[in-house]
Amino acid sequence: MKAILRKEINLLFSSLIAYISMAVFFVVLALNLFVFQGNILDSNYATLDTFFTLTPWILIFLIPAITMRTFADEKQTGTIEFLTTKPVSDLQIVIGKYLAALFLWTFTFIPTLIYFIAVKKLSLSEAPIDSGATYGSYIGLYFLGAVFVAIGIFASSITNNQIVAFLVGVFLCYLMYDAFFRISSLTIFQGQLDYFIQSIGLNAHYDSISRGVVDTRDILYFLSVISLFIIGTRTALESRKW
Amino acid sequence: MAVSVRNLSKNYNHQKAVDNISFEVKKGEILGFLGPNGAGKSTTMKMLTCFLPPSKGTATVSGLDIVQHPLEVQQKIGYLPENNPLYYEMYVKEFLDFAARINNIIPNAIDKRIKEVVDLVGLNVEQHKKIGQLSKGYKQRVGLAQALIHNPEVLILDEPTSGLDPNQLSDIRNLIKELGKEKTIIFSTHIMQEVQAVCDRVIIINKGKIVADDKPDNLQNVLSNEVLVEVEFLNEVAKEALQNISVIHQVNALASNHFILHGKDSLQIRKAIFDFAVSNNNPLLTVKQETKSLEAIFHQLTQKK
Numbered sequence: 001m002k003a004i005l006r007k008e009i010n011l012l013f014s015s016l017i018a019y020i021s022m023a024v025f026f027v028v029l030a031l032n033l034f035v036f037q038g039n040i041l042d043s044n045y046a047t048l049d050t051f052f053t054l055t056p057w058i059l060i061f062l063i064p065a066i067t068m069r070t071f072a073d074e075k076q077t078g079t080i081e082f083l084t085t086k087p088v089s090d091l092q093i094v095i096g097k098y099l100a101a102l103f104l105w106t107f108t109f110i111p112t113l114i115y116f117i118a119v120k121k122l123s124l125s126e127a128p129i130d131s132g133a134t135y136g137s138y139i140g141l142y143f144l145g146a147v148f149v150a151i152g153i154f155a156s157s158i159t160n161n162q163i164v165a166f167l168v169g170v171f172l173c174y175l176m177y178d179a180f181f182r183i184s185s186l187t188i189f190q191g192q193l194d195y196f197i198q199s200i201g202l203n204a205h206y207d208s209i210s211r212g213v214v215d216t217r218d219i220l221y222f223l224s225v226i227s228l229f230i231i232g233t234r235t236a237l238e239s240r241k242w
Numbered sequence: 243m244a245v246s247v248r249n250l251s252k253n254y255n256h257q258k259a260v261d262n263i264s265f266e267v268k269k270g271e272i273l274g275f276l277g278p279n280g281a282g283k284s285t286t287m288k289m290l291t292c293f294l295p296p297s298k299g300t301a302t303v304s305g306l307d308i309v310q311h312p313l314e315v316q317q318k319i320g321y322l323p324e325n326n327p328l329y330y331e332m333y334v335k336e337f338l339d340f341a342a343r344i345n346n347i348i349p350n351a352i353d354k355r356i357k358e359v360v361d362l363v364g365l366n367v368e369q370h371k372k373i374g375q376l377s378k379g380y381k382q383r384v385g386l387a388q389a390l391i392h393n394p395e396v397l398i399l400d401e402p403t404s405g406l407d408p409n410q411l412s413d414i415r416n417l418i419k420e421l422g423k424e425k426t427i428i429f430s431t432h433i434m435q436e437v438q439a440v441c442d443r444v445i446i447i448n449k450g451k452i453v454a455d456d457k458p459d460n461l462q463n464v465l466s467n468e469v470l471v472e473v474e475f476l477n478e479v480a481k482e483a484l485q486n487i488s489v490i491h492q493v494n495a496l497a498s499n500h501f502i503l504h505g506k507d508s509l510q511i512r513k514a515i516f517d518f519a520v521s522n523n524n525p526l527l528t529v530k531q532e533t534k535s536l537e538a539i540f541h542q543l544t545q546k547k
Contacts, residue, residue, distance in 0.1 A: 003343035015331065058529045078327030082388075085291040087317040241295050 001088065004096030005103075012066075012104050021066050022108050028058055033115065046123035047130070050117055052137045052210060056177055059148050064169025065106060067152030070097050071237070075160035084237070094129045099152055105145045113138070132212035140209035143222040144202060146174045148173050150229035157236040175226070177202045244269045244396055245290065251297035252285050252450075258514075259285040261450035267443075272422040274441035274458075276429035278544050281429040282450040284324050287400050290428070291321045304395050316481040317346065320389030324400040326382055334365060334384055338391060341525050345392035351444055353520035359387040361502030363417060379410030386417065397421060399429035405435060434540055448544040461539060473515050474528035475499045483522075487514045502532075522542065 001046040012018040032054055033040055040050065074080040083093055116138070122131050155169035180201025184194040198204045202225070214240075245267040252260040260282040267273050275283050288294045290301055292312035301308050303315045328339055335356060342352045358370050363383040368376055373384055379411045382402060389397060401416050418427060419440055431437065438458050446454040446461075454461055468491075478498040485493050489511050492504035505511045506532050519526045 003340060006343065007340045010336070011329075011331070016272060077330075078323065078325055079329055081288075081293055081323045082327050082328075083344075085293050085316055085319075085321045085323070086341075087313045088344060089313065240293070 001092040001096045004083075004088065004093055005099050007104055008070075008097050012100065015095075017066060017069075018104055018107070021062055021104070025058060025062055025108055026045065029055065029115075035046055040119060041114075041122075046119050048115060048119055048134055048137070051118055052141060054210070056144055059145055060173040061170060061175060063101075063105065063145065063148040064152040064155060064166050064173060067101050067149060068156055068165040068203070069171060070101065070155040070165075072160050072162045072165040074149075076162075080237075084240075090237045091230075091234050092158075094237065098150060098230060098233075101149045101153060105149055106142075109142055109145060123176055130212070133210060134212075136212040136214055139209040139214060140206045140218075141189030143209075143219070144177070144206050147176065147202060147222055147225050150226045150233075154224070154229040154233045154236070157233040166242050172199075191221070200240070215238070243267065243302075243313070244271070245301065245303050247286075247290075247301040247429065250286065250289060250296050250301055251298040252282070252289060252294065253297045260289070260296075263447070263450070263452050264299075264446055265452065265455060267426055267428060269426055270422070272418070272427045272429070272440060272442045274429055274437040274444040275447065276432065276434070276437055276444055276540065277430075277447040278432065279546070283446045283447060284400055286447070287321075287398050287403040287428070287430065290398055291319055292316055315329070317392070318395050320392070320394035320397045322385045322389045322397075322399045322402055326385040326402075328373050328381060328384060328388075331370050331372065334360075334369045337384065340388055341388040341391045349390055355393075359390050362390065363387045364413070371430065375446060379406055379413070382410070384408060384415060386414075390421070395426060397425050397427045397429075399427065401430055401432075403431060403433065411436075446540065446543050453543045454539075461530050468504055468506065469511070470521075470532040471503045471505070471508060471511045471515070472507075472528060472530040472532055473501050473503060473526065476527055479524060484518070485516060489514050500528075 029051065033051055038050070040047070055089055055227055068116050071080070074083060084090065088096075116129070123129060151172045152165075152169040155172055156165040158168065178201070181203040183189070184197035184201075189197060199221075202222075205221050208215060208220050243266045247263060247265050249264055250260060251258065251262050260335050264402060271355065275286070285294065289296050290303065290308060292308050292315055295309060304318050306314050308315050315437050327356075329340075332340070338356045338359065339352060340542070342355060343349075347355060359520065360366060363386050365380065365383050365387060368380050376384065385401065386399075399418070402418065403411050406414060415436060418429065421427060422440075422442075429440075443462060444454070444456065444458050445452055476499065479501075481493055481495050481501070482489060484501060484503065489507060490503045490505050494504075496502060496503040502516070503511055512529055512531070515529060517528065523545060
């Protein structure tokens with residue numbers, strides 16, 4: 001597993017994938033937070049709300065782009081046969097690759113803490129920013145990215161075409177993040193199933209953590225979804241044996 | 243036994259890719275796995291390397307069952323898959339380092355081991371390049387180096403020589419022969435000369451079944467029920483005169499004094515020819531017994547219904 005983790009991280013950072021995806025992420029964010037209309041400086045409020053509502057939508061596209069080659073490429077070139085005939089289990093392969101992509105997401109995530117510091121410094125008042133809610137939002141955002149990574153890797157494992165993997169990944173990320181929330185607000189579910197359907201989606205749990213209350217149920221939910229997609233990926237990898 | 247296969251079968255939907263095959267490979271033996279495309283060679287190798295599970299039957303590698311102990315089996319096998327899939331964007335040494343780590347070689351020993359296999363397969367000149375930049379022959383060497391890195395007991399090579407030029411071909415063959423002195427090797431091919439040149443034993447497989455299992459030399463003798471004798475006389479001979487000799491079944495004329503004779507018994511043919519030459523006062527220049535080539539045997543075995 002360590003060997004695979006090492007190889008995948010080397011691959012991400014020796015190719016341009018890591019640098020381009022990080023550059024895209026920061027440029028889009030910086031433009032929206034500090035330059036374009038409706039930016040933090042114009043609004044005169046010391047809050048990172050824009051950052052926390054915008055970032056999930058960037059990640060819906062960015063993370064599947066990073067993970068799309070994970071398995072699709074190995075299947076396309078046949079190196080999957082090289083990997084799976086080595087003395088490592090299929091689950092170890094999946095986890096190795098997941099951790100490598102998670103490492104890149106962590107590496108991308110940490111510098112965004114600068115926005116927090118920047119907004120805090122720019123503010124004039126004594127208690128400038130709602131720290132509790134902001135910390136909670138950061139934790140929620142990190143888990144959200146971690147779930148998207150698992151979804152992206154799963155999408156990559158069900159096809160040998162990287163573009164299909166990307167599109168399926170975007171669709172599943174969107175479905176998990178926003179679609180359940182939207183479905184729950186359809187009138188037919190009103191008052192009965194709406195809360196349940198909403199709580200299947202990521203959005204509800206992300207919002208819940210963002211309020212600054214780190215509830216173990218939400219954390220457990222994120223970890224379960226990650227496990228679910230990792231097991232799904234292993235199943236897809238083992239489907240050659242059926 | 244290094245490898246022992248018992249009643250192994252593999253079905254893809256309703257098609258039987260491998261149909262109840264059994265064979266054993268002794269330690270240190272080089273086994274050639276021969277057959278037309280789609281005969282089930284690769285499928286058998288994929289089962290032995292635990293890439294695919296068998297539908298029925300099982301096999302053991304160094305005494306370990308492939309179904310029950312896949313990871314231990316994989317630790318003992320060096321495998322070069324068909325078409326030699328490699329990470330083209332990796333450097334040769336980087337890739338071998340990865341192969342060493344994934345095969346659980348202790349980190350301290352990795353550098354030394356990489357150096358050894360690089361020397362062994364002759365990658366010295368090219369070891370600092372990216373794999374994608376190498377020629378096909380060198381890529382094949384990287385594939386072999388990867389399979390050898392953890393010093394496995396059994397090497398399974400799926401068409402290691404396909405697509406190589408004649409020089410590269412003989413290099414790789416010599417390498418396989420060299421490796422066969424210490425290791426058990428199973429390799430598949432559809433080139434007959436290769437089997438003659440390299441293997442201790444050959445298994446011919448067709449439509450998922452084993453149709454022959456013997457030493458290359460024996461295979462030639464046992465399976466060819468027809469012998470060919472090439473004869474050349476000093477003077478012209480009428481073809482009909484030779485056809486009249488009872489032990490000769492068929493005569494092919496190469497020239498007016500040069501023939502290929504077909505029959506069952508080489509000794510009787512040669513004796514009859516000698517008598518014929520004496521009685522016609524026509525000196526013999528050549529009498530040569532020809533053996534049927536493995537190619538012909540291969541056709542014979544794999545084309546009959």
